[in-house]
Amino acid sequence: MKHTRQSKKEQNIAQLNEKSLSELESFPVRSSLEENIEILEHLFQDCSDFVLREFQLKDSVQACAVFVDGLIDTQSVNEALRALMILKGGRESIRSIEHEVLPVSQISEVTSYKDFLSAVLGGDTGILVDGNDIALTLGIRGAEKRSVNEPEGEAVVRGPREGFIENIRTNTSLLRRKLKTPRLKMKSIVVGKESNTNLVVSYLEGIVDPALRDEVISRIEHIEIDAVLESGYIEEMIQDNALSPFPQVQYSERPDTVAAALLEGRIAIFVDGTPMVLIVPTTFWMMMQANEDYYERFQMATLVRWLRYLFLAISLVTPAGYVAISTFHQEMLPTTLLLSIAAARESIPFPAIVEALIMEISFEALREAGIRLPKTVGQAVSILGALVVGQAAVQAGIVSAPMVIVVSITGIASFTVPHYNASIALRMLRFPLMFAASFLGIYGILVGILLIMGHMANLRSFGVPYLSPLAPMSIGDFKDVLIRAPWTIMEKRPSFTGVEDEKRLNTASINKSRQTSD
């Protein structure tokens, strides 16, 4: 009888290693320390970073501390253990340990192996005491992390210099520092069978549309994946249209950008292990806005916005337009310009479309190489790019000088879009437009643009039309799209995100105070 029980238990333990953490939900913490240690040692076979420290409480009650080396703050754990080792008390005393002995602020009780292990693997220190089927986890984390730096991907001239890091707690704290209100909610969700990545869905209660919030949470909860290594995984699995080249989720590594988004009734998704925080829902126009627009004077911000719209069009259409005009509509150019283009193209062996493709593709390759290469080699790439592709190719008569100018303008134009993922979309769409232009001329470009616009009008991000507030039109919201209105005029939050609490600031009181001080 005893023998069979024993073997069954061993079988149980042997199976443990094949199970993922979430499946250990129904596997309770045993009251016998010996048994627990056996289970843990089996689970963490060959895990050199796992530490199991056995010790005796003062009246020779057996206890053990488990933690992962490198994830804990050694000094604090030492202090906690010292407190435990001088403890007086009985076997049933885990509560009294929690309430009277341990000088640790973050402490919680767990009863299942799932909770226990996820805490320990997350960096907590687990305490097991013989005779208690409740384990304690101490939140004394001390893993290595990067310090808060200026985000390199989103530089500003004016504005805060701090950016998110890879640690999710640091990130949520950075956001909390911006919005000190209990309305700022941080709902935690764990995703990933093997990675058990912590996600935090953050929103401002009372401003966010509850239906939107529930939709976002439900979409995230339905994700079943082995690991989430970057927020891009989440983005692809919660976006509405997976095939669209346009990003339907914005990301940012700036706390101020995220806070501003929450204030517009949007929702932020923090993912542990990456500084990139996702923001939903997103419209096309938000992709054209930078946080600095709101810190600079509004005239400047408005001008810069229009500059971006202009260069957006340029980056999309210029190569296609050059191909179309120089091969179909020569009458559209001023004579002198046409003559100099003709002179430059005289010795070029390729048709305009081939020339454009060569240059555009080598530009994309240069850009990619510039990002991927080690920084020390990066300079070599730019020299090669400028000299070989730019000058030598023109002098050798392989590509014409006007084409180099077109490609350079396009390249610069695509970098004026403040969000990298949006500019990638436009850079990709340039190529089909060039093909269309090469056999249909400007008509082809127009057809292509109409198709793109049709697709964009059809696109939605969490139920919000991608082109709103332009289509469907909401004139009141133009103040933050066509222009950047002065703050005193932007009295209401944008309506298209479905915000609950519309009022944002009290213009009347601001104006009154300004007048009285005169």
Next chain:
Amino acid sequence: MKRSSRFKIASIIVILIHSLLLTGCWDRVEVNDLALILAFAVDKEEDGLYRMSVQLPLVSSLGGPSGGGGGTSGDKSYYVDSATGKTLREANNVLQSRMSRKLFYAHHRVIVIGEETAKSGLREILDVIARFPENRLTAYMVVAKGKGFDLLKAQPQFERFSAEAMRELIKMVGVTVTVKDIAQMLNTPGVDAYLPVLASVDSRPKGKSKEIELIGFSMFRDDRFAHFLTLEHAKGIRWFQPTFYSYATDFDIRKNREISVQVNQGRMEITPIVRNGKVHFQINVHARAAIIEDHSGTDWGNSKNLRMLENKLAANISEGIRTTLQEMVKNQSDIAGLGLVLARKYPQLWKTSFRENWDKHLKAVTFEIRTRATVPNIGQTTENLTKEEMR
């Protein structure tokens, strides 16, 4: 069910994409397969055929990427070719058959009409210009003294192409006539057409270049050349233009003492008066001018002197306009559009009695010119700098 409809859509898309590729690039013409016509000339041969000459830039000599600036030294940067035909299109086809590049008309800036062609009528050649979409109605038309061919062959020093020189020249003079203008002048009763006349002349001191010079205007009756108006007689023509371009004129202020003034602003009002079936035009001219050169040494600070100048200037302007109008009347070519002014004031009368034979009536027309000139600007000094100051 759903799957099959998806398959259908997918196959339709694939077929559409393939059909797109099958079309090839049917209209595609690379820039280096075009022969850009900068100007063309139409001459009438003695056997009644049209000779069409085209001026084509030699793109490769314009300075490509490695050439490092072409310039006009050495080889010419253009060449001129011509062919004859019963129609312009036929001549074009002959030309095309010896061109390796497609003749491209959309960029011509000037159409040169040879003297003989002008005499035989413009309607025929205007037809192909207006009918063929590649041609531009904004191209300027000029009449050549002699053969139009010679104007295309001229090699002015400033510009790389004589076409460019012709265009800039007539723009600077301010009497520009486009194809559209000519068409309107020809189809509007009460207005006759006129065109600037250009000639190719040797530069002086004699160099290797042939320069283009504006020598006058040709007056048309209907679509045929009627009379050549010399520059001397054409002084008034600019006053009848819709926009006034400033110009300089000089005259004797005292005996053998010349003064030059720049007329900066001008306005003309024409009022037709019909009395007893006789047409009289009251022409009021207002001009503002500035002194630019004075050989008389007069003190222009004195308002009496200034008034004298203003009167002389007014007389000068009136005289210019009168000469032009007299030439017009004499040759029965209403290039000023007096008929149109009359038609606007008396539409009914115009229809019943003048419209049909305005040419004839033009002979009997009388006019009176009143000019008011002011000279508010006498330049930087009141008197010649070298003159001794009055104590």
